[in-house]
Amino acid sequence: MKKLSALCIILVLVLALAACTVPDSGTGGTSTQPTKAAQKDKEPAKDKVAEGPKKISILAITFSGTPIEENEPAVLALEELTGYDVSLQFLLNSSYEDQLNTRMAAGNLPALVAITGKTPSVISYCRAGAFWDITDHYKNYPNLKQANEIVMNNISIDGRIYGIYRARDLGRNGISYRKDWLENLGLEEPKTMDDLYNVMYAFTHNDPDQNGQDDTYAMTWCKWFGPLDQIAVAFGAPNKWGLNDNGEIIPYFDTEEYMESMRYMKKLYDEGLINRDYAAMETSDWTKDFQNSKSGVHIDVSDQAWRYQKKFIEELNMGDDIVWVMGMPEGPKGRRVQPTSGHAGFVAISKDGAPKEQDMLDALNFLDICNTKEGQNLLNYGVEGVHYDLNEKGELKRRTFGQDPLEGFNQFMTNVVSGQLLREQMSPVQIRREEVLIENIPFCIANPAEPLTSNTYAEKGATLDEKISDARNQFIAGQIDEAGFKAVVADWYAQGGKAICDEYTAAYKAAN
Amino acid sequence: MNRASIQLSKDKKALRKAKREFNITSIRKDVWLYILLIPGVLHFIIFKYLPMWGVLIAFQDYNAYLGFLGSPWVGFKHFIDFFSNPDFTRLLSNTLLISLYNLAFGFPAPVIMALLLNEIRSQWYKRSIQTLVYIPHFISWVIIASLTYSLFNSQGVVNKYIIQMGNNAIPFLTSDNTFRGMIIGQTIWKETGFGTIIYLAALSGVDPQLYEAAVIDGANRFKQLWHITLPSIKSTVVTLLILRLGHVLDNGFDQIFLMSNSLNRNVSDVFDVYVYTIGITRGAFSYSTAVGLFKGIIGIILIYSANYLAKKAGESGLF
Numbered sequence: 132m133k134k135l136s137a138l139c140i141i142l143v144l145v146l147a148l149a150a151c152t153v154p155d156s157g158t159g160g161t162s163t164q165p166t167k168a169a170q171k172d173k174e175p176a177k178d179k180v181a182e183g184p185k186k187i188s189i190l191a192i193t194f195s196g197t198p199i200e201e202n203e204p205a206v207l208a209l210e211e212l213t214g215y216d217v218s219l220q221f222l223l224n225s226s227y228e229d230q231l232n233t234r235m236a237a238g239n240l241p242a243l244v245a246i247t248g249k250t251p252s253v254i255s256y257c258r259a260g261a262f263w264d265i266t267d268h269y270k271n272y273p274n275l276k277q278a279n280e281i282v283m284n285n286i287s288i289d290g291r292i293y294g295i296y297r298a299r300d301l302g303r304n305g306i307s308y309r310k311d312w313l314e315n316l317g318l319e320e321p322k323t324m325d326d327l328y329n330v331m332y333a334f335t336h337n338d339p340d341q342n343g344q345d346d347t348y349a350m351t352w353c354k355w356f357g358p359l360d361q362i363a364v365a366f367g368a369p370n371k372w373g374l375n376d377n378g379e380i381i382p383y384f385d386t387e388e389y390m391e392s393m394r395y396m397k398k399l400y401d402e403g404l405i406n407r408d409y410a411a412m413e414t415s416d417w418t419k420d421f422q423n424s425k426s427g428v429h430i431d432v433s434d435q436a437w438r439y440q441k442k443f444i445e446e447l448n449m450g451d452d453i454v455w456v457m458g459m460p461e462g463p464k465g466r467r468v469q470p471t472s473g474h475a476g477f478v479a480i481s482k483d484g485a486p487k488e489q490d491m492l493d494a495l496n497f498l499d500i501c502n503t504k505e506g507q508n509l510l511n512y513g514v515e516g517v518h519y520d521l522n523e524k525g526e527l528k529r530r531t532f533g534q535d536p537l538e539g540f541n542q543f544m545t546n547v548v549s550g551q552l553l554r555e556q557m558s559p560v561q562i563r564r565e566e567v568l569i570e571n572i573p574f575c576i577a578n579p580a581e582p583l584t585s586n587t588y589a590e591k592g593a594t595l596d597e598k599i600s601d602a603r604n605q606f607i608a609g610q611i612d613e614a615g616f617k618a619v620v621a622d623w624y625a626q627g628g629k630a631i632c633d634e635y636t637a638a639y640k641a642a643n
Numbered sequence: 644m645n646r647a648s649i650q651l652s653k654d655k656k657a658l659r660k661a662k663r664e665f666n667i668t669s670i671r672k673d674v675w676l677y678i679l680l681i682p683g684v685l686h687f688i689i690f691k692y693l694p695m696w697g698v699l700i701a702f703q704d705y706n707a708y709l710g711f712l713g714s715p716w717v718g719f720k721h722f723i724d725f726f727s728n729p730d731f732t733r734l735l736s737n738t739l740l741i742s743l744y745n746l747a748f749g750f751p752a753p754v755i756m757a758l759l760l761n762e763i764r765s766q767w768y769k770r771s772i773q774t775l776v777y778i779p780h781f782i783s784w785v786i787i788a789s790l791t792y793s794l795f796n797s798q799g800v801v802n803k804y805i806i807q808m809g810n811n812a813i814p815f816l817t818s819d820n821t822f823r824g825m826i827i828g829q830t831i832w833k834e835t836g837f838g839t840i841i842y843l844a845a846l847s848g849v850d851p852q853l854y855e856a857a858v859i860d861g862a863n864r865f866k867q868l869w870h871i872t873l874p875s876i877k878s879t880v881v882t883l884l885i886l887r888l889g890h891v892l893d894n895g896f897d898q899i900f901l902m903s904n905s906l907n908r909n910v911s912d913v914f915d916v917y918v919y920t921i922g923i924t925r926g927a928f929s930y931s932t933a934v935g936l937f938k939g940i941i942g943i944i945l946i947y948s949a950n951y952l953a954k955k956a957g958e959s960g961l962f
Binding site: 407597 | 818
């Protein structure tokens, strides 16, 4: 009896262990990834009759996890406008690249796929032919041919183009801050990085919300290094990659200016102007403290100012002049703004979802229609009378919803033709934001390596980048000193960074 | 009966024949048991043994678009890359240290708890405690990580208390020194209660007459524990220890992944997370398969050697 029960226990254990064993490729952890392939094809799976409307399936990004639904008026309007039968799938932003890799590996991609950037795996899949090379085709379409050549060049891989870029404003970066706090303290909008430090110091120590308690700090950071990079550029470091005196490409962290920016950030950290646990904070929690009036400065894209302001009005019944927005202030080398790349990746056409050449042309045609005036406005704003209204001046006012019914709808919007969107009826902070976008342009620092491809970078770049961004956080937190950081940089060069620089330099010299 | 006839027969031919007879008759005798076995065997063949061929991509430059047959073979390239990578020693020592700490502190915890529970007289009290200590096992690591985050961040309850006591806040979440402690603490909190089940089952099988006899011989509580309880669960402990040793290179992906960040990466980079970041987020399937295969081989070696040692030491072992 005892033996039998012991045997049973062992059997159960072995089964349990077998069930937990990580499969060979080590994908055991993916079950924790929140998957939101929200919509399944609603059509029956059978092959359609040749007469019916053409089908197009799209994979895009959702930020909230509750993406647009397929019976939503905007989707129906899109089907009517394009004449295609549209089916949408979504993956959650925080794990988009991981999930995309898995989907690519499974050979299970829809026709149109939103790609967030030229990651190593995207490069290798494009080279292997998983996506259509549209270099020779896109110019046959009236709207797509208006795409900006420079940005198209930026998304190219080995000189070939595998998709239509998702356009973003170059000067989109900026600082959102609490205007009421600034006024409470009798301070001016900061003009220089030193001013910014003083404002941040006051936001932390001088009770900007005037509630008599020491319960505020200046700025929230999270795991993502975006804000730190913006500060680095403001201090004079190149944007990711720069040119040294010999015309060779060097990484931005191998410059004295970068060091200087780190010292500045360390000072912010040491004096408690930044949340101490930022390195452990998830991106999804990033905006919480600002929203709860615990912090008052936010370096990110300038759109964030209006998002905050809107929430303050709608959810907290606060005034409409709380948040304001500004461009990056002047650093020791004058005003320098880190631009976006002009794109947020591209929309590619997969050979899984569009196996024949005609399917690819159909998909391009669909993207072309999406870039007409009607298409762009539909994807960006939705349907008039449902999602927005027009006032007598022809300006557009979005309706408010508890939960955005259009979430994710604009993630496959490419907007390669500019100037076609309707003018919005804007609040003061939105008007200011539009000005900041334009003011930023002359100060934008281009990344010379943007259009270049380095095979070593494709292979090892992500691992190497992580070492540097870890070392920066360790320096800011005081775990290593400047010599320690320089040692990591030397290590970076030794482990492949040298090859990356050489490859970029050769490609750069060949291109210019 | 058949068995007896086999043992009597010295003739090899007769032996073989008898064996065949034995197989057929015994199958016929227990035919339903064998039918019951089929789904389990199929499960292992289809979901474990067939996919196992996938490890061959460790010897390829696998590209999912080209597929298994289309990808070029590269021999041991990925293994050489992996072993010559300067990260290798760091990964190995981090993995081993966390495992050893888990073994040293996490493994005895359920044994001790089971012994404590076993001493409780009141049955309903024992049962309710048992149920309560199981509960953490059913909470997912994501929840536990966020609980840890809110308790231990710089404005969390723990640090507020520490500051009130007049000390400086401790960066529990963002420091190399506290990382392993946090991990072991979480594991003990989550798994100890559930781990007691097996020991309690073993304890319930101990013959009460032994205790009665010991009491008559004048043994106190502690002596009963030492001379009766512990020896009777010894084989269970050894079995579990052997199984545990096979997982020395597994740290549990979810937990480490959720707790690691750039300020504790020096100690939190372990094989499981490495395989994930290289394989899934960066799409280097072949390389990460090579790492996973290495882990698996080490695991098998450890299980076999532990089993061998257990047998040497006079225990029954696993197989």
